[in-house]
Amino acid sequence: MDELAQVLFQLFVLLAATKIGDEIFKRLGQPTLVGEILAGVIVGPAVLGWYGISAETELFAQIGAVLLLFQVGVHTRVGDLVRVGATALSVAILGVALPFIGGFAVATALDLPLEGRVFLAAALTATSVGITSRALDHLGALRTVSGRVVLGAAIIDDVLAMLIVAVAVGMPSGGGVNAGEILLTLALAAAFIVVVLVAGTGILSRRPSLLTEPRFAETPLLPGMIVMLGLAALSAAIGLAAIIGAFLAGMVVGESAERDALEKETAPIAAFFTPFFFGFVGAQVDLTVFGSPQTIALLLGVTALAVVAKFAGSAAGALRKGRARAVLIGWAMVPRGEVEIIVAGLALAAGAFGPDLYLVVVGMVVITSLLVPPLMPPLVRRAEPTAVAHT
Amino acid sequence: MDELAQVLFQLFVLLAATKIGDEIFKRLGQPTLVGEILAGVIVGPAVLGWYGISAETELFAQIGAVLLLFQVGVHTRVGDLVRVGATALSVAILGVALPFIGGFAVATALDLPLEGRVFLAAALTATSVGITSRALDHLGALRTVSGRVVLGAAIIDDVLAMLIVAVAVGMPSGGGVNAGEILLTLALAAAFIVVVLVAGTGILSRRPSLLTEPRFAETPLLPGMIVMLGLAALSAAIGLAAIIGAFLAGMVVGESAERDALEKETAPIAAFFTPFFFGFVGAQVDLTVFGSPQTIALLLGVTALAVVAKFAGSAAGALRKGRARAVLIGWAMVPRGEVEIIVAGLALAAGAFGPDLYLVVVGMVVITSLLVPPLMPPLVRRAEPTAVAHT
Numbered sequence: 001m002d003e004l005a006q007v008l009f010q011l012f013v014l015l016a017a018t019k020i021g022d023e024i025f026k027r028l029g030q031p032t033l034v035g036e037i038l039a040g041v042i043v044g045p046a047v048l049g050w051y052g053i054s055a056e057t058e059l060f061a062q063i064g065a066v067l068l069l070f071q072v073g074v075h076t077r078v079g080d081l082v083r084v085g086a087t088a089l090s091v092a093i094l095g096v097a098l099p100f101i102g103g104f105a106v107a108t109a110l111d112l113p114l115e116g117r118v119f120l121a122a123a124l125t126a127t128s129v130g131i132t133s134r135a136l137d138h139l140g141a142l143r144t145v146s147g148r149v150v151l152g153a154a155i156i157d158d159v160l161a162m163l164i165v166a167v168a169v170g171m172p173s174g175g176g177v178n179a180g181e182i183l184l185t186l187a188l189a190a191a192f193i194v195v196v197l198v199a200g201t202g203i204l205s206r207r208p209s210l211l212t213e214p215r216f217a218e219t220p221l222l223p224g225m226i227v228m229l230g231l232a233a234l235s236a237a238i239g240l241a242a243i244i245g246a247f248l249a250g251m252v253v254g255e256s257a258e259r260d261a262l263e264k265e266t267a268p269i270a271a272f273f274t275p276f277f278f279g280f281v282g283a284q285v286d287l288t289v290f291g292s293p294q295t296i297a298l299l300l301g302v303t304a305l306a307v308v309a310k311f312a313g314s315a316a317g318a319l320r321k322g323r324a325r326a327v328l329i330g331w332a333m334v335p336r337g338e339v340e341i342i343v344a345g346l347a348l349a350a351g352a353f354g355p356d357l358y359l360v361v362v363g364m365v366v367i368t369s370l371l372v373p374p375l376m377p378p379l380v381r382r383a384e385p386t387a388v389a390h391t
Numbered sequence: 392m393d394e395l396a397q398v399l400f401q402l403f404v405l406l407a408a409t410k411i412g413d414e415i416f417k418r419l420g421q422p423t424l425v426g427e428i429l430a431g432v433i434v435g436p437a438v439l440g441w442y443g444i445s446a447e448t449e450l451f452a453q454i455g456a457v458l459l460l461f462q463v464g465v466h467t468r469v470g471d472l473v474r475v476g477a478t479a480l481s482v483a484i485l486g487v488a489l490p491f492i493g494g495f496a497v498a499t500a501l502d503l504p505l506e507g508r509v510f511l512a513a514a515l516t517a518t519s520v521g522i523t524s525r526a527l528d529h530l531g532a533l534r535t536v537s538g539r540v541v542l543g544a545a546i547i548d549d550v551l552a553m554l555i556v557a558v559a560v561g562m563p564s565g566g567g568v569n570a571g572e573i574l575l576t577l578a579l580a581a582a583f584i585v586v587v588l589v590a591g592t593g594i595l596s597r598r599p600s601l602l603t604e605p606r607f608a609e610t611p612l613l614p615g616m617i618v619m620l621g622l623a624a625l626s627a628a629i630g631l632a633a634i635i636g637a638f639l640a641g642m643v644v645g646e647s648a649e650r651d652a653l654e655k656e657t658a659p660i661a662a663f664f665t666p667f668f669f670g671f672v673g674a675q676v677d678l679t680v681f682g683s684p685q686t687i688a689l690l691l692g693v694t695a696l697a698v699v700a701k702f703a704g705s706a707a708g709a710l711r712k713g714r715a716r717a718v719l720i721g722w723a724m725v726p727r728g729e730v731e732i733i734v735a736g737l738a739l740a741a742g743a744f745g746p747d748l749y750l751v752v753v754g755m756v757v758i759t760s761l762l763v764p765p766l767m768p769p770l771v772r773r774a775e776p777t778a779v780a781h782t
Contacts, residue, residue, distance in 0.1 A: 003446075004453055005627030012620035019617065022607040032607070055394075059447045062395055216413040216423070221659050222666075226410065229403035236396030265659040268612050272660055275613075 073250020464641020
C-alpha cells in the first residue's frame with residue numbers, strides 16, 4: 001500500500017469505528033462521546049493497531065478540536081455573556097475556582113512542576129455544555145430557571161477555562177516560572193482575547209454582512225473558515241493554544257448577520273472532523289498504565305475531586321435560587337468533556353503530563369459523562385416540577 | 392512556531408489566497424479554478440514560499456481530490472448513463488478516443504516509457520463538467536438538446552477517463568509492461584467498478600434508506616463519508632487510484648433515497664477542501680521549467696492537440712444532430728479540468744512525468760478553461776436559437 005492508501009485506510013477505520021461506538025452508546029442511552037473515545041482505544045495502538053498516530057492522523061484530530069471550539073465560540077454570544085445574570089456568573093466563577101484550587105493542590109502534592117499544576121487545575125475546570133444540555137433537554141428542563149443558569153454558567157466557564165489554558169500553554173516548560181511571568185502571560189492572553197473580540201465584533205457590528213460581501217462567498221462558510229484558521233494560527237504563533245483563536249473566531253463570526261447559515265454549514269464539517277478528534281483521544285490512551293495501582297487510585301481520587309469540587313462550587317454559586325435548584329444546578333455542572341481532553345492533550349504534547357495523567361483526565365471525563373445523566377431525573381422533578389420529560 | 396501553528400498557518404494562507412484568486416477571476420468573468428491555481432503558484436514555493444508541500448498539506452489536497460470525485464460520482468446516476476442516448480455516447484467515445492490516440496502518439500514521439508504514454512493520453516481525455524456546464528447554464532443552453540448531450544457525454548467520459556487512469560496507475564513503473572499485463576489491469580479495474588456498482592446499487596435499491604438507518608446517522612453524511620473513505624482506501628490498496636473508489640462511492644450513495652440531503656451536506660465539506668487541492672496544484676508548479684523553450688513549445692503543442700482532437704472527436708460524434716449543434720457540442724466539450732490535473736499529479740507522484748510535463752498538463756487545463764467560454768455565445772445563438780442567456 002502506498003502512503004495515501006495507508007492514511008485513507010486509517011481515516012476510514014477511525015471514522016467507521018467511532019460511529020459504531022456512537023451507535024452502541026446511543027442505543028444504550030449513554031453519552032456518545034464515550035463510545036467514540038472507547039472505539040479509538042480499540043482500533044488504536046493499545047488494542048488492534050489498525051489506526052496509528054502520525055502527522056496526518058494527528059492533523060485531522062487537531063482540526064477536529066479547532067472546529068469543536070469554533071462551534072462553541074459561535075454559540076457563545078458576547079451579548080448573552082453580558083445578559084446572563086448574576087447567578088450564572090457566580091455559578092461559573094465558584095464552579096471554576098474550587099476545581100482549580102483542588103487540582104492545583106493535588107498536582108502540588110504529586111510534586112508536578114508549576115506548568116503541570118496549572119494544566120491539571122485547568123483540566124478540571126470546564127463543564128461540558130454538550131452533555132449537560134442534552135441531558136437537561138431530554139428531561140424538558142433546558143428552558144427552566146435552572147436550565148438557563150446552567151447553560152449561561154457553562155458558557156462562561158468555557159471562557160474562564162480558555163484563559164487558564166492560555167496561561168498554562170504560555171509557560172516555559174522545564175520550570176523556573178515566577179509570578180511575574182504568569183501575570184505577563186495572563187495579560188498577553190487577556191489582551192489577545194479583548195483585542196480580537198473588540199476589533200472583530202466592532203467590525204462585524206458595523207458591517208454585519210461582511211462575510212458574504214466577497215463574490216466568492218455565496219455563503220459565509222469559507223470566510224468563516226479563513227477567520228478560524230487565521231486566528232487559530234495566530235494564537236498558536238504567539239504562544240497561546242490554537243483552540244483559543246478558534247474559539248474567538250467563532251465568537252466573532254457568531255456576531256455576523258449570517259450566523260444561522262454559518263452554523264448550518266459548519267455543522268457537516270464539524271460532524272466529519274470531530275470523530276477523528278475523539279477517536280484520536282482514545283488511540284492516545286496507553287492501557288498499560290492501568291497496571292499500576294497508583295494510577296487507578298489517582299484516577300479515582302481526581303474524579304472524586306472533580307465531582308465534589310464542581311458540585312460544591314456551582315451549587316454554592318446558585319444558592320440564591322433555592323436549595324433544590326442549587327443541588328440540580330451543581331450536579332448538572334459536573335460533566336466534563338472536550339475542553340478537558342484538549343487540555344490534557346496539550347499537556348501531554350508539552351511534556352507536562354505523562355501518559356498516566358493523560359489517562360486520568362480522559363478517564364475522569366468518561367466517568368463524569370456516564371455518572372451524571374442517570375441521576376438527574378429526581379433532581380429535576382424536585383427543582384423544576386413544571387418540566388416535562390421527552391418520552 | 393510549533394508544528395501545528397505552522398500547518399494551520401499554511402492552510403490559512405492557501406485558503407485565503409485561493410479565495411482571493413477566486414474573487415478576482417469571478418470579477419473578471421473567468422473560470423475560478425484558474426484563479427485558485429494561480430494563487431497556489433504565488434503563495435507556493437515558486438514565488439512567495441509561504442505555503443509548502445508537506446505530508447499534512449498534501450493530505451488536505453488529496454482529500455480535496457477525493458471529495459471532488461465523490462461529488463462527480465454523486466451527480467453521475469447509473470440510470471442516467473443508460474438513458475442518456477446514443478448521441479451522448481458517441482460524443483463521449485469519439486471525444487475520448489481522438490485525444491487519447493493523439494496524446495499517446497505525442498508521448499511516443501517524446502520517447503516516454505509506456506506508463507508515461509498512457510498517463511499523458513489519460514490526461515487529455517476528460518471534459519470538465521464544471522466549467523462547461525456553468526458556461527452553458529450562463530447562456531441559458533443547459534436544457535437544450537446540445538446542453539443535454541454535452542452533460543451526458545461529459546459524465547460518460549469521466550467514467551472512461553477513470554478506466555484509463557486505472558490502467559495507468561496499475562502499471563508497474565520502470566517499464567517492462569506487455570499487452571497481457573495491460574489487459575489484466577483493465578480487467579481488474581473493470582471488475583472492481585462493476586462489482587462495486589452492482590453490489591452497491593443493488594443493496595441501496597433494496598434498502599434505499601440504508602444510509603440513515605443507523606441511529607448515529609441523523610443525516611446520510613457520515614455513512615456517505617465512511618463509504619467514500621473505505622472505497623477510496625480499498626481502490627488505492629488494490630493498485631487503482633483512490634479517486635476511482637471515491638467516484639464509485641459517490642455513484643453508489645447517489646442511488647440512495649437521501650441523495651439530495653447528502654449532496655447538500657457534502658457541499659460545505661467539498662467547498663472547504665477543494666481550494667486546498669487547486670492551491671496545491673499551483674504550488675507544485677515549477678516555474679523554472681518555463682525557462683526552456685522546449686517546454687513552452689510542448690505546452691502549446693499539447694494544448695493545440697487537446698483542443699483539436701477533443702473538438703473533432705466530439706463534433707463527429709454529434710453530427711446526427713445537425714452541423715450547428717455538432718460544432719457547439721464539440722466546442723463545449725473542449726475544457727479540461729480537475730480530472731486531468733489529478734491524473735498529472737498521479738503521474739508526477741509515480742515518476743512517470745517530470746515537472747515539465749506536469750506543468751504542460753496544468754497549463755493546458757488553464758488555457759482550455761480560459762479559451763472556451765468567451766467563444767461560446769455565437770455558437771449557442773446559431774445552434775440553439777431558443778436559448779435565453781442570463782443577464
